[in-house]
Amino acid sequence: MKRNIFEGSSGKMEPFIRSDQYHFLKQQLRHIVQTNALVNDREMVRTVQGLAMDKMKDVFHGLTDLQKRLLEGMTELEDRTDMEMFEARILPLVHPFEMPEEGEVRSLFPHLSRVKTPVLGTGVDRRDLTYVSWFDPGLDRKFIVTYREGVLTGMEGSFTYSGRKNMCVICREHEYVGLFVTDATAYKRKGNYVCKDSITCNRNITDQKHLHKFMDDIKR
Ligand SMILES: [Zn+2]
Structure with missing residues (x-):
């Protein structure tokens, strides 16, 4: 320069x-x-x-x-x-990801009681995040929450770690993944591979459209 x-x-x-x-x-x-x-x-x-x-x-x-x-x-x-x-x-x-409040997360998943709010680990820069994801062992559910056009939106499902690397549907990179299955996907008997480590996944994301498409496909 x-x-x-x-x-x-x-x-x-x-x-x-x-x-x-x-x-x-x-x-x-x-x-x-x-x-x-x-x-x-x-x-x-x-x-x-x-x-x-x-x-x-x-x-x-x-x-x-x-x-x-x-x-x-x-x-x-x-x-x-x-x-x-x-x-x-x-x-x-870079816009930092705005961490949602407890009430906001609850209203996204009204069918589940006792949904916890996500807590970020130390050393995580919110500017690296397109979405936040957390696993609730009590509910045995994985949560994925993001903003679309400024509106908080989310999905939840079961998550089974595969122990192998495969292409993640969100970041499109070859990472350690697990099978994410929502009620809608279970009905269609189809799951998607999603990174086990959502921070690694976020750092890989160079285009948020894959995450949006994934969310749209699951709802369909
Ligand atoms: Zn990923």
Whole structure:
């Protein structure tokens, strides 16, 4: 990076990046820097930077000029240090997941009594979360809660750990998964593999649409 493109611009900027968008950006940054390190070809690096910018335009909508300029700084990255600096500058602009209150969680699952509110482990950054999930051993249910268009929504079902790696339906990565079965899926006799560790899963999410599709499919 030749100059500090954030100078005097991001100081008072409000968060505008979702967690999945943040992970998407990190993925693109890694890709640019890796290409730069591997390929001694300016043309090639510029192509990868251009592709990253194109993808970014699909992921972000309705950005202000200032926000756009900030993210375009991605194309000036050259090495790992640049990448780490860029990540550190965009991190304060990521929306932290708003932990739901007890009453909100209860009203999502009115058919279940004594639903507990999720508690995050120490060291979990709420900016890494697209959803929260917890297992209630008393009820023997796994809960998944997220926001869609700002509205809290959730699902619950049984969860059986498979002890193996497989593709997770939410993050689309190869991770240790278990079979998640809701009443609706049980009726259809179909379950879905979901990461055992929801924090790992969240950190993998680069597009929240897979989670939304999963929720829609289950309700159908
Ligand atoms: Zn996952």
